[in-house]
Amino acid sequence: SIGSDVMMSYTVMGDVVNLASRLEGANKLYGTRNLVSEKTIAATDAVFEVREIDRVIVAGHTHSEVIFEILGSKGKLTPPKLSSRDRYLEGLAAYRERRWDDAVRAFNASLEATPGDGPSLALLNRVVSLKANPPSQDWDGSWHIEK
Numbered sequence: 001s002i003g004s005d006v007m008m009s010y011t012v013m014g015d016v017v018n019l020a021s022r023l024e025g026a027n028k029l030y031g032t033r034n035l036v037s038e039k040t041i042a043a044t045d046a047v048f049e050v051r052e053i054d055r056v057i058v059a060g061h062t063h064s065e066v067i068f069e070i071l072g073s074k075g076k077l078t079p080p081k082l083s084s085r086d087r088y089l090e091g092l093a094a095y096r097e098r099r100w101d102d103a104v105r106a107f108n109a110s111l112e113a114t115p116g117d118g119p120s121l122a123l124l125n126r127v128v129s130l131k132a133n134p135p136s137q138d139w140d141g142s143w144h145i146e147k
Contacts (some may be wrong), residue, residue: 022058023067023087024074030054030069038066049077052092053119064142069119081098084114091123094140100131124125 014048023035030053032068041050049071055064071077071085079141107124 034070080113084110103127
């Protein structure tokens with residue numbers, strides 16, 4: 001609590017709150033509405049269909065966090081959504097292994113299944129940029145989010 005004897009205010013602070021705030025802002029980067037951390041996914045007891053989106057380092061942190069998008073209730077995804085998720089995960093694996101052409105193909109296939117998919121567009125654009133300007137040898141596939 002923060003305040004005086006007359007008036008008190010309560011708030012939450014810490015790394016978890018900082019990460020949640022950063023992920024809220026990261027939704028704009030990925031064209032998503034509900035990014036969550038790996039710890040959040042672990043706490044949901046597998047009641048949601050999710051898709052791993054990226055491995056990020058947010059401002060104020062030195063370690064990477066795997067982030068996910070909640071796609072819907074377990075077992076309720078349409079075949080195009082399932083296909084899009086599978087192709088996206090193939091693209092994500094290729095991206096992390098610096099197989100740029102394979103990543104481009106997979107993200108394009110994800111977009112064929114679900115046109116306008118924000119994460120596929122975001123990673124496709126990133127891959128094109130990284131292919132033209134490769135990251136350093138010690139790059140581990142993590143993406144820095146400064147805002």
